[in-house]
Amino acid sequence: MSAMTSSVVDRRAGLLEAADRVVRREGSAATMNVIAAEAGITKPILYRHFGDKGGLYRALAARHIEDLLARLREALLTHGGLAARTRATVDAYLASIEEQPQIYRFLVQRAAVEEPAVRGDVEGFVRRFGDELAEGIRNEPALSGISEARAVVWAHGIAGMVQGAGDWWLDHPEVPRATVVEELTALLVAGFGSA
Amino acid sequence: MSAMTSSVVDRRAGLLEAADRVVRREGSAATMNVIAAEAGITKPILYRHFGDKGGLYRALAARHIEDLLARLREALLTHGGLAARTRATVDAYLASIEEQPQIYRFLVQRAAVEEPAVRGDVEGFVRRFGDELAEGIRNEPALSGISEARAVVWAHGIAGMVQGAGDWWLDHPEVPRATVVEELTALLVAGFGSA
């Protein structure tokens, strides 16, 4: 019942692709009706595939979250020391939101806020970013022996910091990305020294 | 046409009080109908007073935002040096969200996200927190001569950090507030050293 290329899984992917276009184009006005129309169908089909709006949001968020976390994970493995890793990670985050601001807003706002059920499943995104960061911090050679409490509080604090600065930066495009990256990196790397 | 104690201004305050109770009790299910019912009236009156849902949200958010920013402003003036000021500010923020988590969620989520028109008026809240922080950083004796870019990026980054850590902490009440405060303060104070 698989082996074939097409069928249900491709259909789902196609629908998600349509939903993605709508979110990218219309932002928060991405209603179920519009998404269905964009896909050239009507609502009930959408509901058959995703259950409810939360299900579609979950599916939609999952793709981007995995992509983004992969980028961040890779940045966390950058060679060259703690400062280089920090800079690469912050820059990866800001580069991502710069490339697709609408998707980013969808991830941190719609997906995590509007549909509370998503919190347990996709779990925010900033939250998962924080979890990944915590792991990175625990494994950081320069921070060996860091207490668990410190690792986890720092991680979620840093996740919020990058997100907050990124949010602000989206409304202040006159500031170069490199500036934001350098200032945050300086603050964080010096802060890590306290460990 | 003023001088009298009662009339329209008291009425507004009473309605806001009712809205406040609903938000505190029902959280995100604070619909216009139930707010009206809580106030003992019906919808149109609410609309006559506040224009639309965004107007009510703005009015509702404004009170708490001013209260909260006053607390933070006071903390920013704590005597005893940079570390003491940082600790007091972080603690003031976390204490506030601990006291009224529903109101806090309303401020950072509903008011700032759901009603985009609020962004220009009440302007987020985390955003205004960031603005206040930037001013505090510029005036910080220990950070005199800091560049404008650094002050503003740090400010909004720190605002996001405290908010992000606070968000996470709301879901992990087993961690004492003092722990969160101390870990964030340690990171920040050491980071400030890089200026």
Place this chain on the structure above:
DNA sequence: GCTATGGTGTTACCGGCGGTAACACGGTGT
């Protein structure tokens, strides 16, 4: 051939939301 079955698609509806029009009541000034 003719019928079951299952997936794709539709139309048409439901309850509830934000928002508004239209009207009813009661005090006040002239």
Place this chain on the structure above:
DNA sequence: ACACCGTGTTACCGCCGGTAACACCATAGC
């Protein structure tokens, strides 16, 4: 007596998320 104005109501609109019911069209089995 009358117009006026603020407070309040009922009843409605359009749109959203969500669902029931039915139509179409392949393939599979006899």
